[in-house]
Amino acid sequence: YRTLLRSRRRHLHARIADVLERRFSETAKTQPELLAHHYEQAGLVRQAVDYRRKAGEQAFARSAAAEAISQFRKALLLLETLPEDDERHRQELDLQAALGSGLMATKGFAAPETGRTHARALALCRQIGETPQIFRVLYGQFIFHHVRGEFRPALGMAEELLSRTEHQPDTGPRVVGYRAVGIA
DSSP: OTTSOHHHHHHHHHHHHHHHHHHOHHHHHHOHHHHHHHHHHHTOHHHHHHHHHHHHHHHHHTTOHHHHHHHHHHHHHHHTTSOOOHHHHHHHHHHHHHHHHHHHHHTOTTOHHHHHHHHHHHHHHHHHOSOTTHHHHHHHHHHHHHHTTOHHHHHHHHHHHHHHTTTOSOSHHHHHHHHHHHHO
16 A cells, blocks of 8 residues: 555545545445545545545434544645635534534533533634534534633623524524523
8 A cells, every 4th residue: 555656646545535435335324534635645635525524423322522523633634725615614614503512512611622512613603604513613612601600701601692582483482592691
């Protein structure tokens, strides 16, 4: 393997990932980290990011939060190599929101790392515009500030959360918004 030219290695990894995806779709579903590895080695960053995200989501679903965090962080590092555009920002937002959930589960609601992750996700939400993740991210920031005893920023997050729910047909986020404002 080490005697192969780098271009040849990349080509082989791309072929392996392609075969796994097309012919062994069950393996692709159950072991997305394997495809992520091959796409990453092939230099196909967008596909690698997508499979790292899937691997993180699967890990989180089976309560392996530390593994999920690792996969999300690897995906974020890969994402940094891509040019900044709307697609990259959307992918980063998905990853930051998922990472925030993992960090809350492992590091706690008030951990500085959790706050930084939610703050970055919130900045991306505001940059992109209306996103489905905004409620989750605002609530994460609210919890972060509230648990730390930072009541002014917590109230600001709660009020923004509530104001964004006024025209939503789903009442769930509105109930959460009222609750957040009530305890802030």
